[in-house]
Structures are given as C-alpha cells and as structure tokens.
Amino acid sequence: MITVENLTKRYGAQRAVDDVSFTCEPGTVTGFLGPNGAGKSTTMRMICGLTPPTSGSATVSGVPYRRLGNPGRHVGVLLDASAQHAGRTGRETLALAAMTMGLDTARVPERLARVGLNATAGKRRVRAYSLGMRQRLGLAYAMLGDPAVLILDEPANGLDPEGIFWMRGLLREFADRGGTVLLSSHLLREVEAVADRLVMIGGGRILTQGDKDVLLGAGGTVVRPEDPAAFDALLRRLELTGSRSADGTVLVQSEPAPIARAAAATGVVLLEVRPAGAGGLEEMFLRLTGTTDPTEVTR
Numbered sequence: 001m002i003t004v005e006n007l008t009k010r011y012g013a014q015r016a017v018d019d020v021s022f023t024c025e026p027g028t029v030t031g032f033l034g035p036n037g038a039g040k041s042t043t044m045r046m047i048c049g050l051t052p053p054t055s056g057s058a059t060v061s062g063v064p065y066r067r068l069g070n071p072g073r074h075v076g077v078l079l080d081a082s083a084q085h086a087g088r089t090g091r092e093t094l095a096l097a098a099m100t101m102g103l104d105t106a107r108v109p110e111r112l113a114r115v116g117l118n119a120t121a122g123k124r125r126v127r128a129y130s131l132g133m134r135q136r137l138g139l140a141y142a143m144l145g146d147p148a149v150l151i152l153d154e155p156a157n158g159l160d161p162e163g164i165f166w167m168r169g170l171l172r173e174f175a176d177r178g179g180t181v182l183l184s185s186h187l188l189r190e191v192e193a194v195a196d197r198l199v200m201i202g203g204g205r206i207l208t209q210g211d212k213d214v215l216l217g218a219g220g221t222v223v224r225p226e227d228p229a230a231f232d233a234l235l236r237r238l239e240l241t242g243s244r245s246a247d248g249t250v251l252v253q254s255e256p257a258p259i260a261r262a263a264a265a266t267g268v269v270l271l272e273v274r275p276a277g278a279g280g281l282e283e284m285f286l287r288l289t290g291t292t293d294p295t296e297v298t299r
C-alpha cells in the first residue's frame with residue numbers, strides 16, 4: 001500500500017509537484033502518467049525519501065519510507081537504471097544488496113535468471129550492460145528482498161518489445177499475488193495493457209485518477225465545435241454542461257446522437273463527435289494534458 005497525501009514540492013517559484021494525493025492498493029498496478037516534466041520522478045523520489053517535500057506526506061505500508069527498517073524487504077525501488085556501480089558485475093551487485101538486507105546470497109543466480117540474465121551476463125561488469133540489461137538488473141535488485149511494494153520509474157526504458165511483454169507479465173504476477181505496484185511510463189499502450197488504476201499528472205497537478213476501465217469507459221461524448229461560443233449556447237439550451245479540454249474539445253455528459261441532432265437542427269458546426277474513451281488511453285492523455293504532438297508523449 002502506498003499513500004500520498006497533499007504532496008507538494010517547490011523549486012523556487014516553480015511547483016514541480018502541487019498538492020498531489022493518491023493511493024496504490026495491494027493487488028493492483030497503478031500507472032503513473034504525465035508528459036515530460038509533469039512531476040512523476042519528483043513524486044516518486046519524495047515517496048522514497050530521496051527528495052524532501054515542501055509539504056504533504058507519503059507512506060509505504062503505513063510508514064514513511066525513511067522510517068522503514070531494512071527498506072529493501074518492504075519496498076523495491078527502481079528510479080534510475082544507470083544508478084548501479086558500473087565496475088561491479090551483475091552478480092556482485094545483487095550479492096552486495098542481499099548482504100545489506102541480511103539475505104542469503106545463494107538466491108542471487110536464481111534471481112538473475114528470473115529477469116533473463118544468464119550466468120554469463122551475471123559475470124559481466126555493469127558498464128558493459130545495455131540499457132535493457134540494466135533495467136532487468138534493476139528489477140532483480142528491486143525484487144530481491146521479496147518486498148510487498150514496487151516503485152518503478154520508467155522500467156520499460158531500453159527494453160525491446162519482447163522485454164516489455166515479459167515485464168508486463170512479471171508485474172501482473174507480482175500484483176496478482178497481492179503486491180502493490182506504482183509504475184511510471186511514457187509508453188501509454190504498455191500502461192494501458194498492465195495497469196488496473198491510473199494517476200495522470202500534468203504541471204505538477206493531478207489531472208485525473210481512478211480505475212482504468214472506469215476512466216476509459218467513462219460515459220459522455222467528446223465534441224470539437226467550430227465555434228465554442230455557439231456550442232456553449234447550444235449546451236445551455238439542452239440544459240447540459242460540458243468541460244473544455246486544453247485541445248479545444250468539450251466533454252459532454254450525454255449520448256452523441258442528441259447532441260449531433262440538436263447541433264444539426266440549429267446550424268452549429270461540429271468538427272468531431274464521438275463517444276469518450278473510444279480512443280483509449282492515448283486519446284485521454286492527449287486531451288487532458290493538452291499535448292498536441294503525439295511524438296512528445298510516445299517517445
């Protein structure tokens with residue numbers, strides 16, 4: 001269980017994270033999404049006690065991270081795949097971590113194999129690892145102490161499609177056994193495939209959060225009017241309300257047909273009318289973050 005309450009981080013006048021609250025429950029994978037610079041890494045670093053919050057608090061299994069005794073036994077953290085000592089081998093890296101956590105180093109070869117690093121790879125120095133191999137080692141490191149919680153910042157970075165598919169299975173299995181996963185990623189389709197819950201953040205603030213199926217299946221219609229003022233007047237006549245998004249679309253809590261018919265009857269031009277959620281996570285992300293260039297978020 002991860003609980004984040006009103007977390008705020010200011011750097012000078014800038015609010016990198018602004019009053020962010022969410023919880024991650026056991027047995028679920030929570031996808032943490034947002035464009036570059038949204039505040040994901042800063043939030044995760046605050047949860048892990050690496051960055052002090054300006055205000056607010058975060059707990060893991062009910063305790064602030066810094067007060068967890070032997071934290072690696074409670075929460076596995078992967079914030080930067082390149083953080084491992086480059087001069088050590090993969091095996092040495094895990095053996096040292098096992099010793100620090102008071103665990104038998106005999107588990108190391110099996111743990112390396114579990115993330116797809118064979119005996120030869122285990123004997124190589126980390127500096128010779130590809131980014132994908134570092135991510136795999138980072139995951140083995142995070143899971144070494146059999147924690148109940150995983151906090152992973154962009155763990156799919158550097159993995160090939162087969163590796164991403166493998167990681168999805170690993171995280172699903174971890175959550176299905178009762179584990180809690182908080183996973184940030186810019187790979188929206190991967191998040192959509194594995195996450196049960198979504199927390200979307202932009203400019204340091206929560207844009208939306210909730211059950212993935214509910215968010216993506218949320219009722220309503222997305223409309224792109226040619227003349228926003230004329231469309232607002234139409235909505236008032238229909239006694240409906242709409243919420244305008246950064247990309248110029250309006251989400252209206254109604255079926256598409258009545259809106260389209262009323263618009264046609266009154267000569268209000270609609271450039272787009274479709275059920276909300278039909279475009280999946282990518283569409284929801286672009287609408288909420290107001291990012292118009294998809295390459296910005298699918299990089």
Ligand SMILES: Nc1ncnc2c1ncn2[C@@H]1O[C@H](COP(=O)(O)OP(=O)(O)OP(=O)(O)O)[C@@H](O)[C@H]1O
Nearest residue numbers: 011015016017034035036037038039040041042043
């Ligand atoms: N140590 C720091 N000093 C000043 N500003 C910072 C610092 N760390 C982060 N920021 C700023 O805070 C904002 C949020 O950054 P953060 O790295 O948390 O975003 P992010 O969502 O993880 O983005 P990315 O996906 O690009 O890593 C950014 O504008 C960033 O420039």
